[in-house]
Amino acid sequence: MTDAPLNVINNKTTHRFEVQLGDExxxxxxxxxxxxxxxxHTVVPPAFGxxxxxxxxxxxxxxxxxELxxxxxxxxxxFHAYIAKRPELHALVHPSMRDGLVTP
Known part of the structure; x- marks a missing residue:
């Protein structure tokens, strides 16, 4: 496999953001x-490690x-852990989900 840039596509049919790498x-x-x-739910196969x-x-x-x-x-x-580590993103989170975003 090459080191081609990885592109994220929004597959609106399946309601998924996807990245392809070979057959994965x-x-x-x-x-x-x-x-x-x-x-x-997020899935990242080992090939993407x-x-x-x-x-x-x-x-x-x-x-x-x-955008929406x-x-x-x-x-x-x-997703929760990624956002929790970045206080600048906390305002994007729905108020019902903000508990637990503060990290020690």
């Missing part, structure tokens, strides 16, 4: 609600939330 697909599922976007793909998926999801003017419900542990 990393993805972050999402569900739209009237005032929020829910991120329930060390390439920052999980972060790329979160960044794409947050950009989409901003939606708050984020990070029910996926990876």
């Amino acid at each position: 697909t990393a993805f972050a599922e999402y569900r739209l609600e009237p005032d929020a976007i829910v991120f329930p 060390g390439k920052g793909v999980g972060g790329l998926l979160v960044q794409a999801g947050l950009a989409y939330a901003r 003017n939606l708050l984020v419900k990070p029910t996926c542990p990876f």
Whole structure:
């Protein structure tokens, strides 16, 4: 495999942000609600290890939330942890999900 840039695509049919690497697909599922976007599940296969793909998926999801003017419900542990470590992102989170964002 080459070191081609990894591109995140929004597959609106499956409601997933996806990155392809050979035959493997990393993805972050999402569900739209009237005032929020829910991120329930993220999968990053071992082939993507060390390439920052999980972060790329979160960044794409947050950009989409901003584009649609939606708050984020990070029910996926990876999304939650990513956002929790970055206080500048906390304002994007739906008020019902802000508990636990503060990290020690």
